[in-house]
Amino acid sequence: MPLLTADRAASAAVRVQELTRTYDAGGQPVTALDGIDATFVRGTFTAVMGPSGSGKSTLLQTAAGLDRPTSGRVFVGDTEMTRLSEAALTRLRRTKIGFVFQMFNLIGALNVEENITLPLRLSGARPDRRWLAEVTHRVGVTNQLHRRPAELSGGQQQRVAIARALAIRPDVVFADEPTGALDSHTASAVLELLRSIVDDHGQTIIMVTHDPVAASYADRVVTLADGRIVADRNQREAEAVA
Numbered sequence: 404m405p406l407l408t409a410d411r412a413a414s415a416a417v418r419v420q421e422l423t424r425t426y427d428a429g430g431q432p433v434t435a436l437d438g439i440d441a442t443f444v445r446g447t448f449t450a451v452m453g454p455s456g457s458g459k460s461t462l463l464q465t466a467a468g469l470d471r472p473t474s475g476r477v478f479v480g481d482t483e484m485t486r487l488s489e490a491a492l493t494r495l496r497r498t499k500i501g502f503v504f505q506m507f508n509l510i511g512a513l514n515v516e517e518n519i520t521l522p523l524r525l526s527g528a529r530p531d532r533r534w535l536a537e538v539t540h541r542v543g544v545t546n547q548l549h550r551r552p553a554e555l556s557g558g559q560q561q562r563v564a565i566a567r568a569l570a571i572r573p574d575v576v577f578a579d580e581p582t583g584a585l586d587s588h589t590a591s592a593v594l595e596l597l598r599s600i601v602d603d604h605g606q607t608i609i610m611v612t613h614d615p616v617a618a619s620y621a622d623r624v625v626t627l628a629d630g631r632i633v634a635d636r637n638q639r640e641a642e643a644v645a
Contacts, residue, residue: 415478416575416607417443417466422475424461424630435461436472437630443575446605448598450618453627460579462627463611467577468496480574497526501568501576505583507560509552509567516548519567526571535570541604542566542596558589565596569606576600578610582617594620 424436435458443449443466453459464470466477468484477484479499484492502508509518519539520530539545542562552560561581568576578597582590598620600606610621618624619638626634 414444415442416445416447416480417609418476418478419462419466420476420478422462422465422477423473424458424465424470425473434630436465436475438475439627439630439632441625441632441635443607443609445574445607446601447623448601448608448621449610449623449625450621451609451611451625451627452613452615452618453633455613457627458630459611459627461630463577463579463609466609467500467502468492494526497522498528498571499574501571501573503561503564503568503576503578503581505580507552507557507564507584509560509563511552514549514551515544515555515563518552518563519544519570522567522571528571530570534572538566538569541600542569556589557585558592561585561589561593562596565593565600569600573606575607575609578608580612581610582612582614587616590614590617 419439419441422436422439423434426433426435439462451459451462461470465472468477472485475485479495482495484495487495510521513521519535523530539548542565544559544562544566547555547559547563552563555563581597582593585593594617597608597610601608610617612618622638624634624636624638625632
């Protein structure tokens, strides 16, 4: 396992060490993750790519605490998630981790503002009105707060989902195919928004995507195959050399 320098470990938003996840498929073990080591530095945008079945979604789910690894360790900041009870893990997800999904996962009975503040209410925290005003302005939904999801376009719904993820001031945002349900023009706008959140506000984003155009917005592209990292490319360094 590669050793981290003290500076790099201290700046890590997420670390996974020797991460393994196996499933039982009809009595046959299937290895989705095969001993993965990776560090995701604060204030960076990482795209995770790979063919279907490569393990990219399983990596996101285990790194985000949505699924338990079979073995290995997952850290968010200095907290080892793999040692937490289910109750403590739920509390950590509600306070430290933001999620953006392909199908938005908004609640139709709630208006935009209520959807954005839902994670805060679930964790028992009071919304910081100044922060919420900044977030909704940043993602461009200030004028939509009293509308319901069904009244919004797909792009607007994804902006609401991004605002919801940011409302808790998370250490990291995990995005699972966030542009998969959008047309190319709307997808570009959402990706530009994610890029600006990293550049202007130092947010950490880890995004699973199958789309190389979407991945081009990231600082770094990690490629998986058969549950292992087969390529890890820092795009910003490559552009600087070019």
